[in-house]
Amino acid sequence: MLEIRNLHAAINGKEILKGVDLTIHAGEVHAIMGPNGAGKSTLSAVLTGHPAYEVTEGEVWFRGKNLLEMPPEQRAREGIFLSFQYPVEIPGVSMVNFMRTAVNEKRKYEGQEALSAIEFLKLMREKKKLLEIPDKLNNRSVNEGFSGGEKKKNEILQMAMLSPLLSILDETDSGLDIDALRIVSEGVNRLKTPDNAAIVITHYQRLLDYIVPDYVHVLANGRIVKTGTKELALELEEKGYAAFE
Amino acid sequence: MQHSSEIRIVAGETRKMVLLNEPSLSLTITQEEGSRLVLHIIDLGERSKVKGERRKVENDITVRQLGKDCTTELYGLAYVRGTDEVTIHTHVFHEVGRGISRQLVKYVLDDEAKGDFYGELRIAKDAQQVDAQQTNRNLLLSPKATISTRPQLEIYADDVKASHGATTGQLDEAALFYMQQRGISRDRARNMLIGAFMKDVVLTIDDEAQRNELIETIDGIVE
Structure with a gap:
C-alpha cells in the first residue's frame, strides 16, 4: 500500500529525514517510536504534504501512485488521514460544515454523489455511536475550546467519517488521560479492517498496550535504525532510546 | 460626497x-x-x-x-x-x-x-x-x-x-493545511475561513431574516 524509499526531507534547509525506508501492506499496524527530534512528526508531515517540508531525495508510492506529486488534499482523498498531534482550532467553521465539506469532496473525487444534509447527519450519528463519542460538538466550531481529550476524540471521529486506507496517528496519546486513551484507541481498533493500515507514532509504549502493532520501528536521527515486533516496544520502554542516540 | x-x-x-x-x-x-x-x-x-x-x-x-x-x-x-x-x-x-x-x-x-x-x-x-x-x-x-x-x-x-x-x-496556514488534510481543496478552505471571519460580525445582527440573508450573501461572495 505504501512504499517509502530512501526518503530525505528538510525544513528551513535543515535535513531531518536522512534516508527512511518503510513498506506497509494493507491490514498492518506499524508503530514508529523514537526519541524527541528523531523525525517522527516530520515523517507524518512529509507524507501528508505539509508545505513547510522539502523532500530532497527519495520516493513515496501509495497504491502505485506517486504520492509526492500530489497536493495535500489529493493525498487525503486518495485515503491518507493524519490524526494531528495538535489539532487546529478553526473559529467560525462548524464541525458539521467542515466534515460535510470534507466527506463530499472525497465522494466527488471518487465519482459518488454528495450526501444530503440528512444522510450526512445520520452517518455522523452512527460513527459517534460506534466510537462512544457524545452526540454534541456538531454546531461548535472545529476544535475551538475543546479539551485535549475532546480534540483527540474528534480526530478519530473525522477518521471514521472519512474511512481512510492509511491512518497516521501522530502522538495521539499525548495529553490524554486513561479514559480518553481507551476511547481513542478502541475507536482506532474498531475502524481497523483487512483493507486499511495504520502508522502509530508514539514516544511511549503505553499506547501500544491498546493498539497492538504488527511491527515496531525505531526512528533515530532521521533513519529507521531497528525494526521488530511488539516486544521491541517493551524493550525500549525498559532501556530507553539511549542506545540509538 | x-x-x-x-x-x-x-x-x-x-x-x-x-x-x-x-x-x-x-x-x-x-x-x-x-x-x-x-x-x-x-x-x-x-x-x-x-x-x-x-x-x-x-x-x-x-x-x-x-x-x-x-x-x-x-x-x-x-x-x-x-x-x-x-x-x-x-x-x-x-x-x-x-x-x-x-x-x-x-x-x-x-x-x-x-x-x-x-x-x-x-x-x-x-x-x-x-x-x-x-x-x-x-x-x-x-x-x-x-x-x-x-x-x-x-x-x-x-x-x-x-x-x-x-x-x-x-489566513491561518495551519488551519488551511488541516482542512486540506481532510480533503478540502485549498481554495475551498480559504473561502470557508474568509466566510467565517466575516460572518462573525453578521451573527451579531438580531433580526433573523436580515442575518440569514447576509450570511447567504457572504457565502455567495466567497464561493
Missing part, C-alpha cells in the same frame, strides 16, 4: 440599524439616558469597475452618550476588493457615567484594496464607571492590499474600564 445625517435616540429607546453597501456617509447619533444603539455598517460591494480607478467610500460615525446607562454597539464589516478604498472612522464619546460601548470592526482586503480604520474613544472627566471596548481585526488576502488602523483613546475619568485591540494578519 458624504451623505450626512443626525439621529437622536430618546431615553429608554433601543435603536437597531443595519447599513448595507451605503455610499459615503457621515452620521451623528446622540443617545439619551438608558438608550441602546446597535449599529451595523456592512460594505460588501465592489465598486471599481475600470482597472486603475479608485473608488472610495468613507464612513464617519459619531456617537455621543449624553445620558447615563446608555449602551452603544458598533459593528463594522468591509470586504474590499479591486482598487476600492473603504474608511470607517468612529468617534464614541462617553460624556456621562455608567455607559457601555462595544465596537467590533473587521476588514477583509484583497487585490490592491485599501482600508482605513480610525477609532476615537473618549471618556469625559466626570464619566465614571464607563465600560468601553474597541476591537479591530483585519485580514489581508493579497500582498498589495493595505490597512491603516489607528485607535485613539482619550480617557479623562479614573474609574473606568477601557480596552482596545487591533490585529492584522493573513
Whole structure:
C-alpha cells in the first residue's frame, strides 16, 4: 500500500529525514517510536504534504501512485488521514460544515454523489455511536475550546467519517488521560479492517498496550535504525532510546 | 460626497440599524439616558469597475452618550476588493457615567484594496464607571492590499474600564493545511475561513431574516 524509499526531507534547509525506508501492506499496524527530534512528526508531515517540508531525495508510492506529486488534499482523498498531534482550532467553521465539506469532496473525487444534509447527519450519528463519542460538538466550531481529550476524540471521529486506507496517528496519546486513551484507541481498533493500515507514532509504549502493532520501528536521527515486533516496544520502554542516540 | 445625517435616540429607546453597501456617509447619533444603539455598517460591494480607478467610500460615525446607562454597539464589516478604498472612522464619546460601548470592526482586503480604520474613544472627566471596548481585526488576502488602523483613546475619568485591540494578519496556514488534510481543496478552505471571519460580525445582527440573508450573501461572495 505504501512504499517509502530512501526518503530525505528538510525544513528551513535543515535535513531531518536522512534516508527512511518503510513498506506497509494493507491490514498492518506499524508503530514508529523514537526519541524527541528523531523525525517522527516530520515523517507524518512529509507524507501528508505539509508545505513547510522539502523532500530532497527519495520516493513515496501509495497504491502505485506517486504520492509526492500530489497536493495535500489529493493525498487525503486518495485515503491518507493524519490524526494531528495538535489539532487546529478553526473559529467560525462548524464541525458539521467542515466534515460535510470534507466527506463530499472525497465522494466527488471518487465519482459518488454528495450526501444530503440528512444522510450526512445520520452517518455522523452512527460513527459517534460506534466510537462512544457524545452526540454534541456538531454546531461548535472545529476544535475551538475543546479539551485535549475532546480534540483527540474528534480526530478519530473525522477518521471514521472519512474511512481512510492509511491512518497516521501522530502522538495521539499525548495529553490524554486513561479514559480518553481507551476511547481513542478502541475507536482506532474498531475502524481497523483487512483493507486499511495504520502508522502509530508514539514516544511511549503505553499506547501500544491498546493498539497492538504488527511491527515496531525505531526512528533515530532521521533513519529507521531497528525494526521488530511488539516486544521491541517493551524493550525500549525498559532501556530507553539511549542506545540509538 | 458624504451623505450626512443626525439621529437622536430618546431615553429608554433601543435603536437597531443595519447599513448595507451605503455610499459615503457621515452620521451623528446622540443617545439619551438608558438608550441602546446597535449599529451595523456592512460594505460588501465592489465598486471599481475600470482597472486603475479608485473608488472610495468613507464612513464617519459619531456617537455621543449624553445620558447615563446608555449602551452603544458598533459593528463594522468591509470586504474590499479591486482598487476600492473603504474608511470607517468612529468617534464614541462617553460624556456621562455608567455607559457601555462595544465596537467590533473587521476588514477583509484583497487585490490592491485599501482600508482605513480610525477609532476615537473618549471618556469625559466626570464619566465614571464607563465600560468601553474597541476591537479591530483585519485580514489581508493579497500582498498589495493595505490597512491603516489607528485607535485613539482619550480617557479623562479614573474609574473606568477601557480596552482596545487591533490585529492584522493573513489566513491561518495551519488551519488551511488541516482542512486540506481532510480533503478540502485549498481554495475551498480559504473561502470557508474568509466566510467565517466575516460572518462573525453578521451573527451579531438580531433580526433573523436580515442575518440569514447576509450570511447567504457572504457565502455567495466567497464561493
